[in-house]
Every structure is written in C-alpha cells, then in structure tokens.
Amino acid sequence: MSSLDSAIVYAKEHQEEFLEDLISYLRISSVSTLPEYEPDMQRAAKWTADQLLEFGFESVAVMPTSGHPVVYGEWLKAGTDVPTILFYGHYDVQPPDPLDLWISEPFEPQVRGDNIFARGASDMKGQVVAHLKAVESIIRTSSLPINLKYLIEGEEEIGSPNLGAFIQENRTLLSCDLCLNGDSNILAPDTPSINFALRGLAYFEIRLQGTAGDLHSGVFGGAVDNPAIVLCKLIAGMRDEHGRITLPGFYDHVRPITDTDRVDVASMPDTWWLEQAGANVLFGEQGFTATERATARPTLDVNGIVSGFTGEGSKTVLPARAMAKISMRLVPDQRPEMIRSNLEAYLNSKAPPTVTWELEQLASCQPAIVERDSDAVQAAKQALAAVWGVEPVFTRQGGTVPVIGMMQEILGVDSLMLGFGLPDDNLHAPNEKLHLPNFHRGVETYIRFMHESANKSS
Amino acid sequence: MSSLDSAIVYAKEHQEEFLEDLISYLRISSVSTLPEYEPDMQRAAKWTADQLLEFGFESVAVMPTSGHPVVYGEWLKAGTDVPTILFYGHYDVQPPDPLDLWISEPFEPQVRGDNIFARGASDMKGQVVAHLKAVESIIRTSSLPINLKYLIEGEEEIGSPNLGAFIQENRTLLSCDLCLNGDSNILAPDTPSINFALRGLAYFEIRLQGTAGDLHSGVFGGAVDNPAIVLCKLIAGMRDEHGRITLPGFYDHVRPITDTDRVDVASMPDTWWLEQAGANVLFGEQGFTATERATARPTLDVNGIVSGFTGEGSKTVLPARAMAKISMRLVPDQRPEMIRSNLEAYLNSKAPPTVTWELEQLASCQPAIVERDSDAVQAAKQALAAVWGVEPVFTRQGGTVPVIGMMQEILGVDSLMLGFGLPDDNLHAPNEKLHLPNFHRGVETYIRFMHESANKSS
Numbered sequence: 001m002s003s004l005d006s007a008i009v010y011a012k013e014h015q016e017e018f019l020e021d022l023i024s025y026l027r028i029s030s031v032s033t034l035p036e037y038e039p040d041m042q043r044a045a046k047w048t049a050d051q052l053l054e055f056g057f058e059s060v061a062v063m064p065t066s067g068h069p070v071v072y073g074e075w076l077k078a079g080t081d082v083p084t085i086l087f088y089g090h091y092d093v094q095p096p097d098p099l100d101l102w103i104s105e106p107f108e109p110q111v112r113g114d115n116i117f118a119r120g121a122s123d124m125k126g127q128v129v130a131h132l133k134a135v136e137s138i139i140r141t142s143s144l145p146i147n148l149k150y151l152i153e154g155e156e157e158i159g160s161p162n163l164g165a166f167i168q169e170n171r172t173l174l175s176c177d178l179c180l181n182g183d184s185n186i187l188a189p190d191t192p193s194i195n196f197a198l199r200g201l202a203y204f205e206i207r208l209q210g211t212a213g214d215l216h217s218g219v220f221g222g223a224v225d226n227p228a229i230v231l232c233k234l235i236a237g238m239r240d241e242h243g244r245i246t247l248p249g250f251y252d253h254v255r256p257i258t259d260t261d262r263v264d265v266a267s268m269p270d271t272w273w274l275e276q277a278g279a280n281v282l283f284g285e286q287g288f289t290a291t292e293r294a295t296a297r298p299t300l301d302v303n304g305i306v307s308g309f310t311g312e313g314s315k316t317v318l319p320a321r322a323m324a325k326i327s328m329r330l331v332p333d334q335r336p337e338m339i340r341s342n343l344e345a346y347l348n349s350k351a352p353p354t355v356t357w358e359l360e361q362l363a364s365c366q367p368a369i370v371e372r373d374s375d376a377v378q379a380a381k382q383a384l385a386a387v388w389g390v391e392p393v394f395t396r397q398g399g400t401v402p403v404i405g406m407m408q409e410i411l412g413v414d415s416l417m418l419g420f421g422l423p424d425d426n427l428h429a430p431n432e433k434l435h436l437p438n439f440h441r442g443v444e445t446y447i448r449f450m451h452e453s454a455n456k457s458s
Numbered sequence: 459m460s461s462l463d464s465a466i467v468y469a470k471e472h473q474e475e476f477l478e479d480l481i482s483y484l485r486i487s488s489v490s491t492l493p494e495y496e497p498d499m500q501r502a503a504k505w506t507a508d509q510l511l512e513f514g515f516e517s518v519a520v521m522p523t524s525g526h527p528v529v530y531g532e533w534l535k536a537g538t539d540v541p542t543i544l545f546y547g548h549y550d551v552q553p554p555d556p557l558d559l560w561i562s563e564p565f566e567p568q569v570r571g572d573n574i575f576a577r578g579a580s581d582m583k584g585q586v587v588a589h590l591k592a593v594e595s596i597i598r599t600s601s602l603p604i605n606l607k608y609l610i611e612g613e614e615e616i617g618s619p620n621l622g623a624f625i626q627e628n629r630t631l632l633s634c635d636l637c638l639n640g641d642s643n644i645l646a647p648d649t650p651s652i653n654f655a656l657r658g659l660a661y662f663e664i665r666l667q668g669t670a671g672d673l674h675s676g677v678f679g680g681a682v683d684n685p686a687i688v689l690c691k692l693i694a695g696m697r698d699e700h701g702r703i704t705l706p707g708f709y710d711h712v713r714p715i716t717d718t719d720r721v722d723v724a725s726m727p728d729t730w731w732l733e734q735a736g737a738n739v740l741f742g743e744q745g746f747t748a749t750e751r752a753t754a755r756p757t758l759d760v761n762g763i764v765s766g767f768t769g770e771g772s773k774t775v776l777p778a779r780a781m782a783k784i785s786m787r788l789v790p791d792q793r794p795e796m797i798r799s800n801l802e803a804y805l806n807s808k809a810p811p812t813v814t815w816e817l818e819q820l821a822s823c824q825p826a827i828v829e830r831d832s833d834a835v836q837a838a839k840q841a842l843a844a845v846w847g848v849e850p851v852f853t854r855q856g857g858t859v860p861v862i863g864m865m866q867e868i869l870g871v872d873s874l875m876l877g878f879g880l881p882d883d884n885l886h887a888p889n890e891k892l893h894l895p896n897f898h899r900g901v902e903t904y905i906r907f908m909h910e911s912a913n914k915s916s
Contacts (some may be wrong), residue, residue, distance in 0.1 A: 033773075036764060038490070042642045043879040052630070056570045065718055101671075122546075133588050158771055158772070159771070165739055166864045172655045174714075199676065201774075202678070202776070203772045205772075211735050211736045211737045212736030212737075215735055216657070216857065216886075217757075217785060217787070217855050218657065218857030219856050220731075220735050220752060220853075220860050221752065221757040221759045221785075221787050222701070222743070222748075222751035222752040222753075222755055222757040222856065223737075223741075223742060223744050223749075223751055223752040224731075224735045224737045224740055224741055224742075225701070225739075225741035225742075225746040228759075228760035228762075228763050228782075229693060229694075229696075229697055229758075229759070229760050231690070231693045232689070232690035232691075232693040232760070232763070233690075233693075233694040233699070235686075235687060235691075235694075236687075236690045236693075236695075237692035237694075238687075239687055241810070243683070245678070276678075277669045277673055277678050277681060277682045278669045278670025278671055278673075278778075279668070279670075279812075280668045280814075281683075281811050281812050282681055282682055283681075283682055283683035283810075283812045284680050284681060284682075284683075285680070286466055290680075290681040291681075293656050293680035293681055294677065294679065295679040297680055298680075299675075299679040299680035301675045301679045301687070301775070301776050302684055302686035302687050302688075302765065302766065302777070303686075303767055303772070303773060303774060303777070304642070304764050304765065304766035304767040304768045304775070304777070305686050305690070305764065305780070306763065306764045306765075307762065307764075308761050308762035308763065308783070309761055309762040309783060310762040310764040310781070311761070311862065313617075313781065313820060314785070314820035315762070315783075316659075316661070316761060316785060316857075316858075317761050317762070318759050319760075319761070319762070322763070325766070325767060325772065325773075326676060326678075326773070327697050327774060329676060329679050335893075348847075352699070352741075353738075354737075354738075354739050362771060362772035363772045368805040376476075377815070380836040381483070383692070396681065397676075397677075397678050398678070398679060398681075399674065399676025400676050401678055401776075417827070423677065425852070427674050427677070428669055428672075428674050428773070428774070428775065429673070430670055
C-alpha cells in the first residue's frame with residue numbers, strides 16, 4: 001500500500017476519534033471579542049498547540065501578541081525539493097448571541113443527523129481539525145511529503161488586529177511557498193469547489209454629534225436638527241434604489257467580470273440564493289447575477305445603526321448622537337485606503353453644519369485573487385476530484401479573510417482557499433453547524449493535497 | 459375690604475405656612491414609574507386629598523384606577539350663574555436619577571436663594587400647592603366665587619395610561635366649563651405669560667424585516683437588500699434638507715401662522731434657542747423663526763433607531779431587521795389619525811418588496827388651542843397683569859400634554875394652561891427647582907383668576 005493509501009485508510013479507521021477531538025475543541029468557548037472569555041482563549045490555543053506537539057512538530061509555541069496569542073508549529077523534514085506550505089487557521093469564534101435562537105447550546109456540540117451544531121463548527125474549528133487529522137493520518141503511517149508550518153491565530157473574528165505585526169515580526173519564521181487557508185467552503189455537499197478569489201473589506205464607524213446632550217423632542221423639535229435623520233440621509237445617499245453604490249469614485253478601480261470568468265466560475269441560481277438567505281426576493285445591481293453581485297462585485301452594507309431610545313414604549317427624546325457601522329466589500333483592484341478617501345470626501349461634501357462627524361476605520365483588507373492555472377490550484381483540483389469523484393468547480397468568495405492580504409503583502413505569497421464548510425452553515429448566526437461527511441472528506445482531501453503538492457515539484 | 463383683597467392679604471400673611479406645606483408635599487418621593495415607591499404614591503395622594511377635606515370640599519376621594527389612584531374633590535356652592543372649573547394636576551414626579559448630580563437630596567427640599575430645590579418642585583407639586591393655597595386663601599376669608607373640581611392624577615410622568623378611561627367613566631362627575639391645567643410655566647420670573655396652544659403627538663414604531671435571519675455581509679452582501687439601508691432611505695424621504703416634512707399630505711390641515719399671531723405671540727431669539735439646546739447651529743423650515751418652528755409648526759423626529767450590531771468593534775452582520783421610533787408634533791388642525799394615514803400611504807408606496815413592514819402607533823394626542831379672546835384667556839390675562847404689573851405675553855408650547863386632548867375629546871372642554879414654572883427649572887433633570895417669588899405670585903394669580911372668571915359670567 002502506498003504511503004498515500006495508508007494515510008487514507010488510517011483516516012477512515014479513526015473517524016470516531018477525529019470527531020471526539022473536534023467536539024472537545026468546540027466545547028471551548030473561545031470568543032475573541034469579549035474579555036470574559038479570555039481563559040477560554042488560552043485553553044483553545046493550548047489545545048491547538050498540544051495537537052502539534054503530539055504529532056512531533058517542532059518550535060511549537062503559543063506566541064504572544066498585543067491581543068490573543070498565535071499558535072505556531074513546524075515540520076520541515078521533507079527536504080528542499082518540495083514546497084513549504086503554511087497552513088493558516090483561527091481558533092477563535094464569533095459570540096453566540098442571540099442565545100435564545102439556538103436549538104442546542106452553542107458550546108455543547110450536538111450531532112443531529114449529518115451535522116454537528118456548535119459555535120465555530122464550520123468557522124473554523126472544523127477546518128482546523130480536518131487539517132490536523134490529515135497530518136496525523138500521514139504522520140502515524142509514514143512521513144509528511146511536504147514541509148509544513150502552522151499559524152493558527154485567535155483574532156480572526158475581530159478583524160485580526162495584531163496579525164499583521166505578528167507576521168511582520170516573524171516573517172523569516174513564517175517564510176513559505178504558499179499559504180493554505182482553511183477558512184473556506186465548498187458549494188454543496190456533493191459539489192467540491194475551489195475559491196480562487198476573495199473580496200476585501202473596508203469597515204467604518206461613523207459617529208455624528210448634534211446638540212451637546214439629548215433634548216426633549218416636544219420642546220426642541222423643529223428648532224434643531226436631528227442627527228438620526230442626518231445619518232439616515234447620509235446613508236440613503238450612499239446607494240441608489242437598484243443597489244449601485246453612489247459614493248463618488250467607488251467603482252473607479254473595479255476589475256470587470258470577463259466572458260471567461262462567466263464560463264469558468266460557478267454561479268448559483270437565484271433559487272439557491274433565495275433559500276440560503278431566507279429571502280423573499282433578491283436585490284442588487286442590474287446586469288449581474290446574484291452570485292456575481294455577492295462575490296465579484298463590490299457592495300456596501302449597514303452592519304449596525306443606533307441612535308436615541310430603542311427600548312419598549314415611547315420616549316420623546318431628540319437624540320444628540322447617532323452612530324452607524326458601514327462596511328464595503330471590495331474586489332480587485334479596489335483598495336481600502338481609496339475607499340476611505342471616497343467616504344471622507346462624501347462626508348465632507350454632504351454632512352450638514354448641524355452635526356460634527358467622526359470616521360473610524362475598524363477593519364481594512366485588500367481583495368485577493370489566485371490565478372486558476374497555478375500549481376496550487378491544480379493540486380487542489382486533483383485532490384478534490386479524487387475524493388469526490390467529480391471535477392471541482394471554481395468559485396469566488398464574497399467574504400474577506402484579512403490574513404490573505406497580509407500574506408501577500410508581508411510574505412509575498414498567494415493563499416489558496418481550501419476548506420470544507422457549506423454556504424448554509426449559519427456562520428456568525430445561531431445554530432452554526434458542520435456537515436460531518438464533508439469533514440471526513442476534507443481530511444482525505446488535505447492528505448491528497450499534500451501529496452499532489454509534493455508531486456508537482458518533482 | 460373686598461373679598462378678593464381679603465384673600466390676597468391672607469395669602470401674603472401665610473407665605474411661610476404655604477412654604478412649609480409645599481416642603482411637606484415635596485418630601486414624599488412619589489415616583490410613579492418605579493414600583494418601590496408605591497407607598498409614597500399612596501401618601502402623596504392622601505396628602506392631596508387631606509388638603510381638600512380641610513377646605514371643606516365634598517366628594518373628596520382617592521379614586522382607584524388600574525394604576526395609581528386619582529384624587530378628586532369638588533366645591534359646587536357658587537351657583538349656576540358662574541362657571542365650573544376643573545383644576546388638573548398630578549402628584550407624581552419623575553425618578554431623581556442621576557442622583558450624584560444633585561447638590562441637595564431630591565426629596566429633602568432645600569431653599570437656596572430665591573429657589574427651592576427638590577424633585578417635583580416645579581413639575582408640578584409647586585403648581586398644585588399654589589392652587590390649593592389660593593383656594594385656602596379665599597375659603598378662609600370668604601367663599602369661592604366659582605364652582606371648582608380637582609382632578610389630581612398620579613400617572614402623568616408615565617404617560618397617563620389610565621386617565622382616559624378614568625375620565626370616560628367619571629365624565630358626569632368631571633363635567634365642567636373649562637379645564638385649568640397647572641402643568642405649565644411662564645417665560646421668565648418677571649415675564650408672565652399664557653400658553654394658549656400645545657402641539658399634539660403621533661408617535662410610531664416602524665419595524666422592517668428583510669431576510670428571515672441575520673446574515674453574513676461578506677457572503678450575502680450584494681445578493682439581498684439591507685433593511686437598515688431601506689429604513690434609512692424611507693426616513694430620508696420623510697424630510698427634505700431644509701427640515702420640511704415630505705410625507706404626502708402632511709401639511710394639508712396645518713393652520714397657518716397669521717400676521718396677528720406674529721404680533722401677539724412671544725418669540726425667543728435664536729441665541730436663546732442655541733443656548734437652551736446646546737447647539738452650534740439651529741435648523742428647520744425656512745420662513746419661520748425657531749420659536750415658530752418649535753411651537754406652531756409641525757415636525758418629525760426620529761426618537762430612536764436600531765439595527766444590526768451596535769456594540770464595540772466590527773461585526774460583519776447583514777441585519778434581518780431594522781426599527782425606528784418616529785414621532786410627529788402636530789399643530790391645529792392636524793389630527794394624529796390623518797398623520798397615521800399619511801405615513802401608511804407613504805410606506806405602502808415607498809417600501810420596496812425586499813422588506814415587510816409593521817407600523818405600531820405608540821402614542822397619539824390631538825393638538826390643542828384656546829382662542830386668545832375667550833373668557834378664560836382674558837381672565838388669566840387680567841389676573842397676571844394685576845399681580846406682575848405688566849401685561850402677560852402669549853406663548854405656544856411645543857410639547858404635548860396628553861390630558862388636554864382627553865379633556866377635549868371626552869369632556870368637550872378647552873384647557874387653559876396656567877402654571878408658574880420657569881424654562882430653566884430642570885424638569886426631569888437633576889436639581890429641579892421652583893422660584894419661590896413666582897410660587898407666591900402664582901397663589902395670588904390663581905385667586906384673581908377665580909374672581910375674574912366669576913366676573914366674566916356676570
């Protein structure tokens with residue numbers, strides 16, 4: 001039996017143990033955004049590092065940052081003829097709120113049918129564990145065919161504020177030929193796919209201040225402006241009724257969708273989008289499919305807005321302040337810094353003298369793309385085809401993985417997105433789940449990807 | 459000495475006793491909104507009723523409602539040739555928070571200079587006691603020249619939720635020719651004034667629902683609409699950039715401001731509004747002064763808005779829901795039910811098919827006006843002029859007193875606003891105060907008002 005086959009047999013024989021390990025990882029409520037979960041963050045980091053130690057990795061460490069630590073480990077015994085791949089993942093998860101909408105507890109994983117339900121199951125502890133178990137399967141039966149490094153961070157769900165500095169400070173340690181990013185998904189349980197492009201992100205908080213303090217709307221209504229209305233008008237002016245962004249200059253650097261893209265890249269039908277979104281009707285820029293609008297076109301969303309009294313009943317307040325969180329998803333060759341300039345220019349020209357405004361950039365990430373004919377993409381294609389028995393399709397992803405921009409900018413390497421979540425996994429929402437058959441297929445795919453990557457270099 | 463003069467002399471000789479009674483009333487922490495103050499609510503009601511019993515009023519009772527009780531009492535021996543006046547007041551007060559901003563304890567009244575500081579001093583125990591002491595001054599020296607009823611409620615500060623039902627059920631008992639509402643103020647210590655008009659109120663909550671649940675803005679942004687943006691666009695379309703309300707039909711029944719109004723009605727300068735509001739710049743409909751805009755013109759304010767994630771940091775949610783609390787202040791002859799129709803028609807025509815909407819009316823009150831040449835206003839004018847030595851000015855009030863709408867709708871009577879608070883009395887805020895010279899002038903004004911009201915009918 002080849003070393004590849006031995007590893008695959010090992011993986012199939014250890015599916016129950018793999019699931020048990022996944023469950024123990026999911027039980028750790030490693031919510032990065034809330035300070036009270038700090039001890040759980042430490043536990044999750046240690047859990048991850050312990051796995052690498054168990055596999056005989058070297059230089060394994062829970063490395064401090066200004067925020068949550070990064071888990072690092074390396075296995076570099078495959079020689080200089082094969083590539084060094086850096087696996088990127090994150091051990092932190094989103095907050096579980098609203099708790100009352102969960103069918104089972106977010107941090108008490110429950111298997112129901114083909115799925116396991118827990119916060120972080122798909123995003124992305126399930127993907128991290130799949131890769132760890134691929135490594136385990138190879139290491140317990142032979143030896144890794146490539147050199148491998150792990151970088152598992154704890155701040156992805158809060159925008160990776162310290163990761164750039166970490167990569168910068170450790171750029172020799174992290175040097176590699178390719179980043180394999182497991183924070184990804186395939187199109188459907190029986191439709192393997194490769195994400196070759198991601199959208200970038202520019203995320204802002206806009207704060208308006210009108211009068212010095214809240215006022216009584218009966219006494220002062222009509223005499224002074226209302227910052228909540230001002231904010232609504234500013235936001236209303238950012239997008240037309242067809243979903244086209246009307247910030248001046250917003251589309252200036254958008255790379256057009258080509259005819260080849262339209263042939264090569266999978267597109268989900270509107271019925272799929274309707275069902276996934278739980279929507280009665282879709283919406284967006286005319287002349288593009290929903291898939292194109294959500295992956296290859298830039299967008300603007302209000303992620304949050306608040307002003308005045310929002311409790312039960314009627315309080316007649318004329319609010320002094322209004323705040324909105326507004327984010328834009330960017331596509332090549334937009335850049336977050338240009339978008340910030342667009343937005344500042346817009347606010348400078350449109351905000352009335354009745355308010356003062358502050359603009360804070362909460363997150364920023366370049367859009368990314370990997371060419372479809374590269375070795376990495378071809379290796380992934382062959383691995384997926386072998387496991388699923390069908391050719392994978394190419395997809396673009398609408399979301400943003402900040403680390404991909406950092407890998408490109410600091411380490412100078414492309415990132416291949418290869419993960420096994422599904423679009424209906426309820427990421428960032430109640431009842432997050434992971435499809436278990438895909439989890440196990442993911443383990444095999446990662447095993448095969450390592451072998452194919454070694455073959456490509458020989 | 460005339461009976462009027464005797465009463466005025468009595469009042470002057472008993473100023474210290476009047477103040478002592480006011481202090482004993484202010485010591486009762488009758489906060490209607492907080493259940494723990496329930497015993498104090500009972501004590502305040504009893505204190506009020508005991509005063510009326512002491513003056514020989516009849517049918518004095520602390521009458522139950524579904525909430526806090528109403529104090530009632532009547533004195534109907536003046537005969538059928540003179541009017542029956544219903545004095546409206548309330549014995550409840552706002553909560554005293556934030557406590558740390560009070561210089562003296564909110565329920566330990568303290569006289570400093572010309573003012574007495576205590577929660578409820580101006581709003582409105584000071585006004586209730588002023589009227590009680592006017593009655594005492596007349597009754598101890600002669601006999602009331604008019605018929606008088608008292609309705610002192612305990613739920614004004616929580617929106618008078620049970621008062622409408624109470625008035626409805628007791629409409630024969632409460633029948634009268636005029637309601638005298640003491641919950642009011644004058645412009646400045648040496649500027650007596652009569653509020654002859656109040657704005658009405660139509661207060662709504664609009665709830666939009668987009669998709670079934672919150673989504674990830676990276677995955678779904680561009681494919682579906684964003685209800686927060688939809689809500690912003692709907693709100694933006696309700697008002698133009700000059701503050702004019704653009705809801706169709708909104709101004710249809712607005713009674714214009716006449717040239718006579720502009721001569722007769724007092725107007726505060728912009729500097730006053732800027733200072734009171736803590737604003738850098740005023741704002742509103744062109745062609746009107748700030749005073750007109752805030753008192754004699756209708757307005758629309760967003761009192762609250764919320765959607766999505768509003769905590770610290772960046773959560774990339776595409777919200778499923780958005781909510782706004784929107785209220786309109788109304789002037790004669792607008793009616794809240796017409797405004798609701800305007801708003802419903804607007805939402806029906808403008809809300810896109812990407813959202814469903816619900817409209818809930820949280821509060822509703824007719825605007826009110828008493829003609830300036832009516833007997834009641836003329837009696838008040840003469841009383842104020844005699845006490846202050848200057849002609850009172852006419853004012854309109856921008857706020858809403860729900861009971862005035864109820865008196866009009868259920869009892870069919872106008873309400874005259876006549877009270878002696880000041881605009882800087884810190885109502886609903888720390889260090890609420892009452893100007894004591896005005897309190898004593900208020901007693902005399904109420905004495906004279908009763909005599910003038912009797913004279914007008916003869």
